[in-house]
Amino acid sequence: MAPMGIRLSPFGVAVFCLLALGILYHLYAGVLSSRLAAFSGQKRNVNLRELLAVSVEAAVLGGKEVKKVRDENSLMEKSKGKTKEGAVELLTMGDLLSHRKMYNLIKNTFPDIMVNSEERDNLVDKTALWSRDIPADILEKIDGHKEVPAESITVWIDPLDATQEYTETLVKYVTTMVCVAVGSKPIIGVIHQPFTGFTAWALVNQGSNMTPRSSYSISPPKVIVSRSHSGEVKSFIHNAFGNGTTIIEAGGAGYKVLSLLQMPSSDKEPVDQADVYVHITMIKKWDICAGAALLSALGGRMTTLKGDDIDCSGNALNTGGLVATVRVDHQAILNRLPNWDPDKQ
Template sequence: MIGHSVRVNRGAVLLVGGILLIAIIYLFTNDNEAHQLYGNLRNGRQINLRKLLIGSIKAAKAGGIEVVTVSRNVEQLNQRSKGKTKEGVDDPLTDADSKSHCIMKSGLRRLFPKVEIISEEDKIHGGCQDTSAYFDLDPTVIHENAVIPDEMYNIEDITVWIDPLDATKEYTEKLYEYVTTMVCVAVNGVPVIGVIHSPFSGKTTWAWVNRAMSEDLLLVKKEENVTNNPTITVSRSHSGDVKEKASKAFGSDSNILIAAGSGYKVLQVVSKNATIYLHTTRIKKWDVCAGNAILSALGGRMSTLENDSIDYSSDLSPVNDKGILATLSHHDYYFNKYTA
């Protein structure tokens, strides 16, 4: 009728316009990649890695809160054993492991329901209780100087690895400096995002390879020259014969730094308190994936003792039984000395 206005639903118009635009691109382009992109978006098979980075940082911090909370009451630890390691060392489990696992995996699952997520504690008995204490995507976890792009990847190419409490044995002994919570994102088996959070200091170190990194990593500079008396950090719980092998390979003048937690030992290499992180026995991939990504972002390298890169694809074994050699600089030089 004349004199009456017609109300237009702006949201509906934008939605229809967007669908038409995608359809036009799909119908009239001969670019196979455009067709694939449309198909993936239509089927919900794409994931934004910027958002997954933010979610990973939030997950590591949320897990850290659980770890610290449980530590305040020894009776809450509920310490038990998952069995013995190959070296005969007790492999403990506490309520801190379980609660950190539940909040980290449940939170990431809520935000990214179709992504493959593997956690160290996936086999904990009883599963996770439903909780409302989830975390949301908070971009403020990224420092303001970081310019991070929105990049879309196929979900089937992504594997997220979670270590809800690294160095549990030391945690039960109140050696809290070794304790970390970690998240790693691998694309086609290659670690590209790593987050290592130290809950008792509150420090979070993260990196997205070739994209961005936490402010502490921006200050890291690689060593220009090799050192004749390197410091080798080794595990206090799983050292095996690593100390003897390190002295034989790098000389009696080399220093041995005994520490716990794979995340902690990688941070020692990054901070140059150690030259080499050496591990000669089997190790789980959730222990080393985040550190692997961070070293890669800095131009360093983590390899097996056969000098192979580690594949973090979800369809492979979660165990790396070929050892670890990780360096910030001159990896080939130190690897050749070790294998000489």
């Protein structure tokens, strides 16, 4: 007796095909519409809530690579050269694998936008696709109808902030970061901690999952500075606020911004609490733009030492130093700083 098979009627075949097309549309709608818009020459708008969700997913996926490499002790570190201050800049497998996840996920989802990463790698991974998931807190707080032209967007990604500390197993300082700038202004900031699993995010003028702390002090402030690129920052801080000023040395620009905010309680090593973040030498925009957006969304500020807003478009280098605060009189802090030209350091 011949085995029995299932035969679909023409109607059944049509229904099956429609279901398959629906699933494919759900998975690839964003990519397909972007490709079609590019092919037709149509100017593409980008939904900011979706871009925020993709940025969070990219930072988390990059963070998983960072943690895996560190846990397996397979860093394969090498030098990229030295900073102007003489510190060795390291590249590890964690930096590289995180970059591949983060860059390709964002670029595959939004092929029309400019994406700048700290690392360089020619691997194109077409399988890195957005899950289409939007976290519940983003759905709750962020308007889903805000769009901007793709050509106005610059994305800065830092696949592994605090690489030096990463190699020293000082993992509390390590973050992965994404910043979205529209024009020159940072409007989306994502800072993810791979070793705690916590992700801070914000969209300026819409919402954030972060809040400032209940109190800060500037008499004198606790000032957080770089432990590996400090230069002459200690004498600079003492000249500004007095010899009794508490100076906290820490790795990673992302960590330093988080030190200004209210962090969730954790059974892991807590984040330091600072009142002001100061950096007096050159620093790259992928290090700082996510923090600038996060602080701006919470009513804070990140400026150069002269008080100018940091331009988060164009050249990757910020040469003006920085001062970052929230719920503190930012101008009062700036007024106390000694004359200093970061370009000459």
